[in-house]
Amino acid sequence: MKVTSASFVKSAFEPKDWPKGDVPEVAFLGRSNVGKSSLINSLLGVKGLARTSSTPGRTQALNFFLINARFHFVDLPGYGYARVPRAIRESWGEIVTSYLAKREKLVLSIQIVDSRHEPTTLDGQLHEWLLAYVKPHVVVATKADKLSQNELRRNIGRAEKFFGTQGAGKVIAYSAMTGRGREQIWQAIIEALTVSH
Numbered sequence: 091m092k093v094t095s096a097s098f099v100k101s102a103f104e105p106k107d108w109p110k111g112d113v114p115e116v117a118f119l120g121r122s123n124v125g126k127s128s129l130i131n132s133l134l135g136v137k138g139l140a141r142t143s144s145t146p147g148r149t150q151a152l153n154f155f156l157i158n159a160r161f162h163f164v165d166l167p168g169y170g171y172a173r174v175p176r177a178i179r180e181s182w183g184e185i186v187t188s189y190l191a192k193r194e195k196l197v198l199s200i201q202i203v204d205s206r207h208e209p210t211t212l213d214g215q216l217h218e219w220l221l222a223y224v225k226p227h228v229v230v231a232t233k234a235d236k237l238s239q240n241e242l243r244r245n246i247g248r249a250e251k252f253f254g255t256q257g258a259g260k261v262i263a264y265s266a267m268t269g270r271g272r273e274q275i276w277q278a279i280i281e282a283l284t285v286s287h
């Protein structure tokens with residue numbers, strides 16, 4: 091897809107702040123520091139639109155971006171960052187599950203994991219939620235440039251096995267540095283937007 095425009099819409103801390111109207115939405119989820127903002131920026135080809143943060147886990151807001159005046163990207167709060175206060179850790183689940191459960195115009199969820207590491211219990215739990223809500227979703231393993239081809243193949247296989255037992259067939263290898271996997275993700279987004287019409 092050719093990105094002709096991409097702009098920040100708003101940060102929402104509560105459901106009443108979510109944008110109104112029927113613009114379809116693609117949501118991005120993953121652990122803090124996994125490379126979520128980098129993925130959004132590199133998909134759009136816009137540096138610094140979704141902030142790549144040095145204090146991960148701090149933002150509990152949903153950040154909405156309008157792409158091509160046609161659909162939203164939604165940057166959901168990251169999870170699993172040990173140093174945030176417990177209360178914030180607990181509110182994460184509430185914020186994210188209420189968005190996933192209630193948002194009718196959500197057409198695709200993109201779950202991001204780190205290609206270097208085995209998916210965690212939290213990654214598995216999030217994946218189960220996504221399955222439970224019966225919404226289209228894909229899993230992306232990012233930072234692929236940090237591995238050799240052999241390591242990458244092995245780790246993608248391991249992640250596919252991990253999520254496969256829960257339903258996802260395929261894990262897309264991605265790198266924000268090289269753009270690897272970009273076309274596959276756009277393909278999934280285009281499909282989801284087409285189906286939703």
Ligand SMILES: Nc1nc2c(ncn2[C@@H]2O[C@H](COP(=O)(O)OP(=O)(O)O)[C@@H](O)[C@H]2O)c(=O)[nH]1
Nearest residue numbers: 122123124125126127128142143233265266267
């Ligand atoms: N080498 C490499 N580094 C990445 C990639 N994606 C993200 N990073 C780095 O990982 C760190 C966290 O990225 P960020 O996008 O802020 O993660 P977020 O907290 O999930 O939004 C930053 O230092 C990024 O530069 C990637 O594909 N390759």
Ligand SMILES: [Mg+2]
Nearest residue numbers: 126127141143
């Ligand atoms: Mg971020």
